[in-house]
Amino acid sequence: MTNIVKKIFFLSILSFNICSLTIVSGNSHAEVSSPLVLEWITKGNLVLEENIFIRSFLEAYKDFSEDLLGIKQNKAEWLREAFKQEQEELNEGIPEIFFVSAKKDSKIVGFASFNRTKNPDEVYIRQLAVDSTYWHQGIGKKLVFSIGEKIEGIKKYVLVTRRINTIAKRFYEKLGFKECEYTHEGLDPKKYVGYELTITKK
Numbered sequence: 717m718t719n720i721v722k723k724i725f726f727l728s729i730l731s732f733n734i735c736s737l738t739i740v741s742g743n744s745h746a747e748v749s750s751p752l753v754l755e756w757i758t759k760g761n762l763v764l765e766e767n768i769f770i771r772s773f774l775e776a777y778k779d780f781s782e783d784l785l786g787i788k789q790n791k792a793e794w795l796r797e798a799f800k801q802e803q804e805e806l807n808e809g810i811p812e813i814f815f816v817s818a819k820k821d822s823k824i825v826g827f828a829s830f831n832r833t834k835n836p837d838e839v840y841i842r843q844l845a846v847d848s849t850y851w852h853q854g855i856g857k858k859l860v861f862s863i864g865e866k867i868e869g870i871k872k873y874v875l876v877t878r879r880i881n882t883i884a885k886r887f888y889e890k891l892g893f894k895e896c897e898y899t900h901e902g903l904d905p906k907k908y909v910g911y912e913l914t915i916t917k918k
């Protein structure tokens with residue numbers, strides 16, 4: 717009888733310890749976040765970045781219909797095409813295009829692409845997307861300013877975004893960007909707005 721009681725006692729202590737270990741290791745895993753690694757890419761089949769592009773923009777545009785966006789395809793198809801064009805231009809090897817992927821916890825969590833404009837100290841932000849499960853961790857900001865580390869002498873950043881993309885607008889405004897006249901031929905100013913940021917000091 718005493719032996720049975722001892723065994724039950726021992727087993728309950730053991731199971732308590734196993735549970736505690738699981739909880740502790742679970743917590744410690746969640747708390748330890750790996751650093752962000754940026755990788756400059758010159759060519760490739762960027763399937764993971766494509767998925768992030770599509771999912772993050774679907775999230776940003778979740779409240780807007782195809783009609784409101786002024787597109788004929790469904791949103792996912794439209795985004796796939798946009799990314800395909802981006803990737804094709806990168807793979808053409810145009811030296812003025814820069815593409816950076818951000819990796820965290822051993823997975824791709826975002827990317828940005830840039831090109832120089834006709835002004836030698838100016839860079840245009842072509843695309844930027846962060847996996848929505850990683851939003852608000854400063855990854856977008858790091859991606860935007862990564863180009864300043866890659867090429868010297870950048871004094872000005874410009875971009876164009878959709879007026880309805882309030883997430884992007886708030887993000888750029890938080891980074892210090894101001895609305896401006898910058899645009900591309902053919903873009904409807906009712907739908908698109910330009911932003912710029914001039915770097916005064918490195």
Ligand SMILES: CC(C)(COP(=O)(O)OP(=O)(O)OC[C@H]1O[C@@H](n2cnc3c(N)ncnc32)[C@H](O)[C@@H]1OP(=O)(O)O)[C@@H](O)C(=O)NCCC(=O)NCCS
Nearest residue numbers: 772844845846851852853854855856857877884886887890
């Ligand atoms: C825009 C985007 C890249 C921002 O990425 P992110 O990694 O979350 O950005 P950061 O964490 O660096 O944000 C920096 C600041 O911008 C502001 N910001 C970012 N996302 C915001 C949001 N959803 N709403 C309001 N402000 C936002 C915040 O002030 C934030 O700082 P905080 O988190 O300390 O408050 C991301 O939301 C995204 O992928 N959106 C969909 C794709 C897109 O619209 N790309 C831009 C096209 S021009």
